[in-house]
Structure formats: structure tokens, C-alpha cells
Amino acid sequence: MSTGTKSAERSRRGRSRRGANRRPGVMWGLAAWATGLLFFLPVVWMVLTSFHSEADAATNPPSVTAPLTLEGYREFFGTSTGTSPWPALANSASAAIGSTALVLVFAIPAAYALSVKPVRKWSDAMFFFLSTKMLPAVAGLLPVYLVAKNTGLLDNIWLMAVLYTAMNLPIAVWMMRSFLAEIPIDILEAAAIDGAGLPTVLRRIVIPLAAPGIAATSLICFIFSWNEMLFARVLTGVRSITAPVFLTGFVTSQGLFLAQVCAAAVVVSLPVLLAGFAAQDKLVQGLSMGAVK
Structure with missing residues (x-):
């Protein structure tokens, strides 16, 4: 086998090893993002629900496209209740x-x-x-x-x-x-x-x-x-x-x-x-x- 052929074979094996070592890192990264989104999703849903009216927030299943309003915040800060x-x-x-x-x-x-x-x-x-x-x-x-x-x-x-x-x-x-x-x-x-x-x-x-x-x-x-x-x-x-x-x-x-x-x-x-x-x-x-x- 010529020197050029051996060098190409070593290069191919090196790329293969680097690709194999990179795949677990990518999988762990995707798993970390998925876990973070899983924990963050309830927070996003809470914030979105806070901008809905009581009627829209109580629907089952909840409506994502319901109109947004500040009614919940007004009630919390006592605008109508004092x-x-x-x-x-x-x-x-x-x-x-x-x-x-x-x-x-x-x-x-x-x-x-x-x-x-x-x-x-x-x-x-x-x-x-x-x-x-x-x-x-x-x-x-x-x-x-x-x-x-x-x-x-x-x-x-x-x-x-x-x-x-x-x-x-x-x-x-x-x-x-x-x-x-x-x-x-x-x-x-x-x-x-x-x-x-x-x-x-x-x-x-x-x-x-x-x-x-x-x-x-x-x-x-x-x-x-x-x-x-x-x-x-x-x-x-x-x-x-x-x-x-x-x-x-x-x-x-x-x-x-x-x-x-x-x-x-x-x-x-x-x-x-x-x-x-x-x-x-x-x-x-x-x-x-x-x-x-």
C-alpha cells in the first residue's frame, strides 16, 4: 500500500473516531435542552394563562389562542376589589x-x-x-x-x-x-x-x-x-x-x-x-x- 493510501486511510479513521466521539455529546446536549424545556413549559403556560380572562383560562382543554387581557393583574393589584x-x-x-x-x-x-x-x-x-x-x-x-x-x-x-x-x-x-x-x-x-x-x-x-x-x-x-x-x-x-x-x-x-x-x-x-x-x-x-x- 502506498504512502498516500495509508495517509488517506488514517485520515478516514480519524474522522470516523471524531464523529463517533461527537455523537454522545450531541445526544447529551439534546437531552439537556429537552429537560430544560420540560421544566420551563409550565412557567410559560402560567405566564400565558395570567393574560387570559377567567372564562378562557377555565376552558378544557385550555385555549392557547384566546384573547389576551390584563384582567388577572388588575384583580391581583386590587383595581376592582380594593x-x-x-x-x-x-x-x-x-x-x-x-x-x-x-x-x-x-x-x-x-x-x-x-x-x-x-x-x-x-x-x-x-x-x-x-x-x-x-x-x-x-x-x-x-x-x-x-x-x-x-x-x-x-x-x-x-x-x-x-x-x-x-x-x-x-x-x-x-x-x-x-x-x-x-x-x-x-x-x-x-x-x-x-x-x-x-x-x-x-x-x-x-x-x-x-x-x-x-x-x-x-x-x-x-x-x-x-x-x-x-x-x-x-x-x-x-x-x-x-x-x-x-x-x-x-x-x-x-x-x-x-x-x-x-x-x-x-x-x-x-x-x-x-x-x-x-x-x-x-x-x-x-x-x-x-x-x-
């Missing part, structure tokens, strides 16, 4: 933002002590943090209600912020520990040699280097706090009602107002979506660090 959602949205924002800030205040020093400057038996401390999440939330509902009632904290939004802080702190400590463990210890030792104290190290070195992890932890804690409904449903009333509890008001004895519920769900979901969009670069970077893969 019931405004803004107090509930403000309460949810206060509780979610306040609890997220408190979680970071406690979680960053705790994670620093458990990763960079490990305390004795740090694994036992980490297991203790994790064990607090093993108790079903409903099991602690009655004791929390009795404490809130006896202390006069029922229907108080700051009680919800404290509860959300306690609920999110364990997962925040676990996440922040994995992020802080990625910080090179040489940088911290150099700062200590230069005379930097612990507050300076945390403020000028740890927090800037762990910014992606802090963003990811903050967003997850914010989402958990914003979406929580069990404790809010029992512990809040008129003054401190949150957005998820406000949504249940659209399910009445007269029936389910589907267009209004979809419009309300779209509006309530917007803060989380906007927060995720604003921090998407740091969120992706943070979720790819440490042990959170």
Missing part, C-alpha cells in the same frame, strides 16, 4: 432580606472558624448544624406558636425574620464552609504576618475572595425565606401577612380563579427571578466552587 398586595410583598421582602443579612452575619464567622481556623471536633459541630434540618418543620410549629403567643410576637414580621434566620443558618454554614475552604491559606498567613486582625481579615480578604459563594448562599437563603408559607400561614395575620399566604386568598369558596392565581404567581416570582438574574455570574461561579457542585 385589596392591595403591596403590604404582603413588603412584608415578604422585609423578612427575606432581613433574615438573609442576619444569616450572613452569623454564617461567615462560623464557617471561617470551621474551615480556615478549624475548631476542635469541627466535624461534630458541622453534624450538629445539619441535624437541626432533620426535624420536620411541622413538628416545631406548635412550640414556636406557643412561644410567640406568650411573648406577644404573633403577627410580627420580625419574628418571621428571626425564624427564617434559624431555618437557613445551617445550610448557609455548610455552604460557606465549602467556599472558604477554597481560599489559599498562604494569603491569610501573609495578612496575619502584616498584623491584620480577624475583623480586617474577614472584611478585606475573606469576604472579597468568597464573594461568589456569598452571593450563591444569599440567593438560596432569600429564595427559601421568600417562599416559606407553613410558619407564615400560622404565625401571621393581617399586619404581617406574607406574599405566599396572600396567594392562598385567591382560592375561595366560589372556586379557583385560575387567571388571577397565575397573575399573582408571576408577580410574586419576579423578585426571586430578578435577584437571580442580577447575581447570575457570581451565582454560577459560586455554585461551582468547593463541595457544592
Whole structure:
């Protein structure tokens, strides 16, 4: 066989191998797109239904080509009913933002002590943090209600912020520990040699280097706090009602107002979506660090 023939045969075999290696990647890509569309389709349907009238939204099967209207949003914002959602949205924002800030205040020093400057038996401390999440939330509902009632904290939004802080702190400590463990210890030792104290190290070195992890932890804690409904449903009333509890008001004895519920769900979901969009670069970077893969 001539040299030219051997070279052509090797080239043909190389192209064949590259094509065989490319096919699994293409299949996985198509599977990922199909899975993403499968999860995104209900969201698209919810948004589309929110722009339909109640009569069109209740048809079976639902009509895709029905006329679009803002009737559901008008009802949600109380144009005809006089019931405004803004107090509930403000309460949810206060509780979610306040609890997220408190979680970071406690979680960053705790994670620093458990990763960079490990305390004795740090694994036992980490297991203790994790064990607090093993108790079903409903099991602690009655004791929390009795404490809130006896202390006069029922229907108080700051009680919800404290509860959300306690609920999110364990997962925040676990996440922040994995992020802080990625910080090179040489940088911290150099700062200590230069005379930097612990507050300076945390403020000028740890927090800037762990910014992606802090963003990811903050967003997850914010989402958990914003979406929580069990404790809010029992512990809040008129003054401190949150957005998820406000949504249940659209399910009445007269029936389910589907267009209004979809419009309300779209509006309530917007803060989380906007927060995720604003921090998407740091969120992706943070979720790819440490042990959170």
C-alpha cells in the first residue's frame, strides 16, 4: 500500500473516531435542552394563562389562542376589589432580606472558624448544624406558636425574620464552609504576618475572595425565606401577612380563579427571578466552587 493510501486511510479513521466521539455529546446536549424545556413549559403556560380572562383560562382543554387581557393583574393589584398586595410583598421582602443579612452575619464567622481556623471536633459541630434540618418543620410549629403567643410576637414580621434566620443558618454554614475552604491559606498567613486582625481579615480578604459563594448562599437563603408559607400561614395575620399566604386568598369558596392565581404567581416570582438574574455570574461561579457542585 502506498504512502498516500495509508495517509488517506488514517485520515478516514480519524474522522470516523471524531464523529463517533461527537455523537454522545450531541445526544447529551439534546437531552439537556429537552429537560430544560420540560421544566420551563409550565412557567410559560402560567405566564400565558395570567393574560387570559377567567372564562378562557377555565376552558378544557385550555385555549392557547384566546384573547389576551390584563384582567388577572388588575384583580391581583386590587383595581376592582380594593385589596392591595403591596403590604404582603413588603412584608415578604422585609423578612427575606432581613433574615438573609442576619444569616450572613452569623454564617461567615462560623464557617471561617470551621474551615480556615478549624475548631476542635469541627466535624461534630458541622453534624450538629445539619441535624437541626432533620426535624420536620411541622413538628416545631406548635412550640414556636406557643412561644410567640406568650411573648406577644404573633403577627410580627420580625419574628418571621428571626425564624427564617434559624431555618437557613445551617445550610448557609455548610455552604460557606465549602467556599472558604477554597481560599489559599498562604494569603491569610501573609495578612496575619502584616498584623491584620480577624475583623480586617474577614472584611478585606475573606469576604472579597468568597464573594461568589456569598452571593450563591444569599440567593438560596432569600429564595427559601421568600417562599416559606407553613410558619407564615400560622404565625401571621393581617399586619404581617406574607406574599405566599396572600396567594392562598385567591382560592375561595366560589372556586379557583385560575387567571388571577397565575397573575399573582408571576408577580410574586419576579423578585426571586430578578435577584437571580442580577447575581447570575457570581451565582454560577459560586455554585461551582468547593463541595457544592
